[in-house]
Amino acid sequence: MGSLYTWLLNLFLLISVIGLIAFQLMCLTDLEFDYMNxxxxxxxxxxxxxxxxxxxxxxxxxxxxxxxxxxxLLSLPYLYYNITLYLQRRHLVDVTEIYNQLNREKQRRLFKLGFLVILLVLCIFWFLWTIGEAFE
Known part of the structure; x- marks a missing residue:
């Protein structure tokens, strides 16, 4: 039963990261369509x-x-990428260069979102597999 709780915790954290990436994408889209300064x-x-x-x-x-x-091991390269961006001080969006970097920033976040959705599907599959084994 403890394994089910850890899967639920992992799914909650994964959905939280997806929500934060989606919020960033919405802000970039609002900027692109001139709804936000x-x-x-x-x-x-x-x-x-x-x-x-x-x-x-x-x-x-x-x-x-x-x-x-x-x-x-699947999520380790994503963590390494985030740490690398942070250590190189490239993790923040610059206000003066945001229009020049808009497409690159959107593509970066779309790639992250795609990776996280694939990870979410795999986690849900393993979570359901664990539930099936727990209730046999």
């Missing part, structure tokens, strides 16, 4: 970048602690 968009995106990195690191750590090695 660059300063507001950049400040809203920058406000959720560090929580996204923290929740993703926590997700990777829970995969490691709970012994889900496949998912840990």
């Amino acid at each position: 660059p300063y507001d968009s950049a400040s809203r995106i920058n406000m959720v970048i560090l929580p996204e990195y923290f929740v993703q690191a926590l997700l990777c750590l829970t995969f490691l602690i709970t012994g889900h090695w496949f998912f840990f």
Whole structure:
């Protein structure tokens, strides 16, 4: 039964990261269609970048602690990418360059979102597999 709770925790963390990425994409889309000014968009995106990195690191750590090695190894490159961006000080969106970097920032977040959706589908599959084994 404890395995089910760890899967639920992992799914909750994964859905949280997906929500933060989706919020950033919505801000970039609003900026692209001129519904929001660059300063507001950049400040809203920058406000959720560090929580996204923290929740993703926590997700990777829970995969490691709970012994889900496949998912840990699958999410490790994404964590490495986030740490690399943070250490190179390229993780924040610059207000003055946001229009020039708009397509690149959207593509970066769409790639992250696609990766996380694939990870979510795999986690749901393994979660259902665990439920099936627990109630046999």
